[in-house]
Amino acid sequence: MKEYCFGIDVGGTTIKCGLFDVKGTILDKWEIPTRTENNGSYILPDVADTIADKIREKDLDRDEIAGVGIGIPGPVNDEGEVPAAVNLHWGYVHVVAQMERLTGLHVKAGNDANVAALGEMWKGGGAGYHNVVLITLGTGVGGGVIHNEHIITGSHGAGGEIGHIHVTDSVDADCNCGNRGCLEQVASATGITYLANRRLAKDAAPSVLRDQEVSAKSVFDAVKANDPVAMEVAEEFGKYLGTALACVAGVTDPEIFVIGGGVSKAGPVLLDYVQKYYKQYAFLPCKETLFALAELGNDAGIYGAAKLVL
Amino acid sequence: MKEYCFGIDVGGTTIKCGLFDVKGTILDKWEIPTRTENNGSYILPDVADTIADKIREKDLDRDEIAGVGIGIPGPVNDEGEVPAAVNLHWGYVHVVAQMERLTGLHVKAGNDANVAALGEMWKGGGAGYHNVVLITLGTGVGGGVIHNEHIITGSHGAGGEIGHIHVTDSVDADCNCGNRGCLEQVASATGITYLANRRLAKDAAPSVLRDQEVSAKSVFDAVKANDPVAMEVAEEFGKYLGTALACVAGVTDPEIFVIGGGVSKAGPVLLDYVQKYYKQYAFLPCKETLFALAELGNDAGIYGAAKLVL
Numbered sequence: 001m002k003e004y005c006f007g008i009d010v011g012g013t014t015i016k017c018g019l020f021d022v023k024g025t026i027l028d029k030w031e032i033p034t035r036t037e038n039n040g041s042y043i044l045p046d047v048a049d050t051i052a053d054k055i056r057e058k059d060l061d062r063d064e065i066a067g068v069g070i071g072i073p074g075p076v077n078d079e080g081e082v083p084a085a086v087n088l089h090w091g092y093v094h095v096v097a098q099m100e101r102l103t104g105l106h107v108k109a110g111n112d113a114n115v116a117a118l119g120e121m122w123k124g125g126g127a128g129y130h131n132v133v134l135i136t137l138g139t140g141v142g143g144g145v146i147h148n149e150h151i152i153t154g155s156h157g158a159g160g161e162i163g164h165i166h167v168t169d170s171v172d173a174d175c176n177c178g179n180r181g182c183l184e185q186v187a188s189a190t191g192i193t194y195l196a197n198r199r200l201a202k203d204a205a206p207s208v209l210r211d212q213e214v215s216a217k218s219v220f221d222a223v224k225a226n227d228p229v230a231m232e233v234a235e236e237f238g239k240y241l242g243t244a245l246a247c248v249a250g251v252t253d254p255e256i257f258v259i260g261g262g263v264s265k266a267g268p269v270l271l272d273y274v275q276k277y278y279k280q281y282a283f284l285p286c287k288e289t290l291f292a293l294a295e296l297g298n299d300a301g302i303y304g305a306a307k308l309v310l
Numbered sequence: 311m312k313e314y315c316f317g318i319d320v321g322g323t324t325i326k327c328g329l330f331d332v333k334g335t336i337l338d339k340w341e342i343p344t345r346t347e348n349n350g351s352y353i354l355p356d357v358a359d360t361i362a363d364k365i366r367e368k369d370l371d372r373d374e375i376a377g378v379g380i381g382i383p384g385p386v387n388d389e390g391e392v393p394a395a396v397n398l399h400w401g402y403v404h405v406v407a408q409m410e411r412l413t414g415l416h417v418k419a420g421n422d423a424n425v426a427a428l429g430e431m432w433k434g435g436g437a438g439y440h441n442v443v444l445i446t447l448g449t450g451v452g453g454g455v456i457h458n459e460h461i462i463t464g465s466h467g468a469g470g471e472i473g474h475i476h477v478t479d480s481v482d483a484d485c486n487c488g489n490r491g492c493l494e495q496v497a498s499a500t501g502i503t504y505l506a507n508r509r510l511a512k513d514a515a516p517s518v519l520r521d522q523e524v525s526a527k528s529v530f531d532a533v534k535a536n537d538p539v540a541m542e543v544a545e546e547f548g549k550y551l552g553t554a555l556a557c558v559a560g561v562t563d564p565e566i567f568v569i570g571g572g573v574s575k576a577g578p579v580l581l582d583y584v585q586k587y588y589k590q591y592a593f594l595p596c597k598e599t600l601f602a603l604a605e606l607g608n609d610a611g612i613y614g615a616a617k618l619v620l
Contacts, residue, residue: 131464145562152562155599156563156595157563157595158560159561161560162560163560165556177594243476246475251462251561252464253466253468255465280489283468284488285468286468
């Protein structure tokens, strides 16, 4: 009888770890540093060691452990192989094979953004649904597509890379990906700042944004204070993200969109702007698709990783 | 031991039927008329009768029949229920329950465009691949998304409705779906005609298109004859479709895009225009995703329907 599982979220500076029961209750949560030296070769052994320590500390029966799920900041194929992960200083690593050898446990691996989507489906903003798309609005825009409770990895590991959907010809700089006009350039924290500065430079319209540092947070704070310029910026952001999600609906038609990341701390007002344009552009049967804010914050990755092995 | 299966493609005027062996070799192919009178209530009994006749004619052992797959021109959920199918004069019909009762065989049902995508994956332009997106450029633009050999139906039956992705604000008429600026309005046969007429009206630039009826066929014939106006139209078409497919790649990241429907008879030149813009806008890991023309024509539906039950 399997009772427990581990969820591991490997980041560039820390590795978040969780011990769960198979119903998804978190029993313990801790972090270890990510040692990227020596081509990141200590990372998986460190994870194996901290799991072994926890098994001893909690006096767990290894036969009761369903396995270890692990999220990696890079592309991961369905077999658990990573061709490269820049932030970990990794070249090719077969995460599942190496971790199974190190731990003697069943292991599954996935891309961190996709795994976070699985976490939000399981215990977060998408709980109760099986077809969920997570959009993470942070420094960049990440995403994950969950279909019948499984991650759509994609044939080049690019499933759910919603941040690089082309949404506008109006941007005059390249995206980090090399293209131009990606959703990430106008809907991430950086992108909203770009839109706000572009709007402010257009004319001298009064705005509270002129008296402070412009950021995604200051834009949405100004929206809540009915600042007309900030509201124009929010409309433009909402049009880009709403249109992009209407495209996504025409591909996989999820039950619910869950929006997370730092920008989503703006709260329900953000959803209002996105849904306005989503409803305008979505295909008729999808116009009432649900929207929710993410709920697990930085823990989405460990929840989703745990769910991988269940 | 299962040896045979039936693939049925129900259209608004005829019902295409195929008898296949389980390896996908077509053994017989025939059609019966679609009787839409009396709210289409004769349609499924007619299908059951023609299957029973074929079983007798071929002296098949019912134990050797894997089942009956059936494609329907309307939304079909994963249980085989159809809320309504306008072209069949249907309201709610539980296709799988009714057909299993009528035939005594295992039955699966799917939307016709999605089922055609499965057929092209199995034995057509996408043969050998498991993650395939089919785009059908006909009077409208249809689509189907196949993920790990299974159709993504979507939570409102709108999976693969690529024709209603918003691609432009430049269209001055509504789409049949009620939105404006859908891919279907600029990439279907009708859409290409619209683009060509719009371009011709812009100025008096000489073009062979001015001396004949404008159609998708005449546009691509003129492209092959290096007509500069037709080539401009093909560029615009290619930009819309290429950008839309780059969006699709950012959602499910298929191995191959298969393009079918009447417009695809233009041949490889059509793929050239689409791939040019696809490569410009696709996320880096997806830029080399394959493109192919559909190969099964009107038989894609019966192949895909047969594959549903295997």
